[in-house]
Amino acid sequence: MIIPVFNSQIAVYQFDQMELYGPGTPFASKVDDYFNDEAWAGHKSAESEGKTITSVGRDRLRSLKKSLDFDTNTLGKWIDSTIMQGAYDIGLNPQEPFTLTRSWGNRMYQQASGRCHTHTRPGCHIVGVFYYEVPAQSADIVFVNNRTENVELSHYPESERFRVSPKPGMLICHSPWLVHGIDVHLSDQVRTCFIYEGTFLNMAIRTLREPQF
Ligand SMILES: [Fe+2]
Numbered sequence: 001m002i003i004p005v006f007n008s009q010i011a012v013y014q015f016d017q018m019e020l021y022g023p024g025t026p027f028a029s030k031v032d033d034y035f036n037d038e039a040w041a042g043h044k045s046a047e048s049e050g051k052t053i054t055s056v057g058r059d060r061l062r063s064l065k066k067s068l069d070f071d072t073n074t075l076g077k078w079i080d081s082t083i084m085q086g087a088y089d090i091g092l093n094p095q096e097p098f099t100l101t102r103s104w105g106n107r108m109y110q111q112a113s114g115r116c117h118t119h120t121r122p123g124c125h126i127v128g129v130f131y132y133e134v135p136a137q138s139a140d141i142v143f144v145n146n147r148t149e150n151v152e153l154s155h156y157p158e159s160e161r162f163r164v165s166p167k168p169g170m171l172i173c174h175s176p177w178l179v180h181g182i183d184v185h186l187s188d189q190v191r192t193c194f195i196y197e198g199t200f201l202n203m204a205i206r207t208l209r210e211p212q213f
Helices: 026-035 074-089 205-209
Strands: 002-005 008-014 052-054 098-108 113-117 126-133 141-144 161-164 170-174 180-182 191-200
Touching: 008 074, 026 098, 074 098, 074 126, 074 170, 074 191
Parallel strands: none
Antiparallel strands: 002 008, 008 170, 052 098, 098 191, 113 180, 126 170, 126 191, 141 161, 141 180
């Protein structure tokens, strides 16, 4: 589903086999094992408030995809192909060779939140966020109609915010240029997502530094 968001648009999809991957499954144990790795101990995302375990920038220490068998299982393959579909659906050229360049996991605890940010590093053309665990009273992802980063969401009036409430199994694809933050996580259960960045290998270098949408 394509949803207009200010001067951009996001693509939202739903994985329909979450019962094979949710609580109590062998996959859930792999996810817990991944987040319990001491490699992430004390590592805090620059944009986050409260307790969030993040492996951002540390995939070389322990690969998210390898840890969760994402190169071989149905969920991993679905995420890969659906992000490619998302890039197509929001208007990028599907003919270009495409690759997912970075991936990491975020696990938020009660009262955690995320400051406003983009993903505009050179080479990032599309962002995909897969929501794995989303208990009731989870934090929304909130897109803002502004270019100011590294501020709290409360910096903006409600009229400049567009919120999306994730559900387990939801994948949201958005432009790297679309500023967004994460609301306060109110649940006492964790909120867990996997984040991907994708690149079109032959896209002109000029376009790497300018808004695509
Ligand atoms: Fe983000």
